Amino acid sequence: MEAFYTIQGEGQFSGHAAYFIRLGGCDVGCVWCDVKESWEAGKWPILSIEELVAGALTYPGRLVVITGGEPLLYNLNPLTQLLKSNGFAVHLETSGAHPFSGQFDWVCFSPKKFKKPHPSIYEVADELKVVVYHPSDLTFAEEHAALVNEACERRLQPEWSKASERLPELIDFVKNHPNWKISLQTHKFMDIP
Numbered sequence: 001m002e003a004f005y006t007i008q009g010e011g012q013f014s015g016h017a018a019y020f021i022r023l024g025g026c027d028v029g030c031v032w033c034d035v036k037e038s039w040e041a042g043k044w045p046i047l048s049i050e051e052l053v054a055g056a057l058t059y060p061g062r063l064v065v066i067t068g069g070e071p072l073l074y075n076l077n078p079l080t081q082l083l084k085s086n087g088f089a090v091h092l093e094t095s096g097a098h099p100f101s102g103q104f105d106w107v108c109f110s111p112k113k114f115k116k117p118h119p120s121i122y123e124v125a126d127e128l129k130v131v132v133y134h135p136s137d138l139t140f141a142e143e144h145a146a147l148v149n150e151a152c153e154r155r156l157q158p159e160w161s162k163a164s165e166r167l168p169e170l171i172d173f174v175k176n177h178p179n180w181k182i183s184l185q186t187h188k189f190m191d192i193p
């Protein structure tokens with residue numbers, strides 16, 4: 001769908017310069033999705049993996065984040081292999097709704113209530129990031145936390161439009177459950193993509 005060089009705003013690598021490759025296509029259907037234009041893959045041009053990597057090489061950063069849409073709709077092995085052979089660290093942002101593929105240095109798994117994750121994601125997730133839109137999402141977060149590895153980072157992120165409502169609950173929750181951390185969408189505060 002698009003590729004752009006920016007600052008990663010969320011999660012473990014918040015603040016790092018990164019080249020984002022946003023793959024078109026998503027069948028998850030989150031009501032609060034802020035990239036609904038990504039859902040229809042056919043609306044976007046088809047680029048070769050060589051073209052995608054050449055785009056990343058034009059910037060000084062050597063961190064690529066593959067996002068979507070839902071990137072695991074595709075076999076990510078060829079793209080991630082080519083990125084890694086060109087010296088990039090490669091991160092994934094996924095809902096885990098399709099079988100895992102690719103070679104990643106960091107896998108951020110953000111499960112969604114709207115489509116059940118594929119079981120292959122749980123053992124490879126380095127970070128569990130649950131978007132909290134409604135108070136019941138905390139129960140959903142705990143259910144998924146029970147399925148990932150012990151070392152997996154656990155983060156709660158208030159949905160942007162509900163941030164002022166949800167944040168006081170999240171602050172209390174994390175103070176009482178210190179194995180969780182809060183993630184904020186800092187790129188939105190910085191007004192960058």
Ligand code: SF4
Nearest residue numbers: 026028029030033069
């Ligand atoms: S998984 Fe991501 S791209 Fe797909 S609908 Fe949900 S927020 Fe949007």
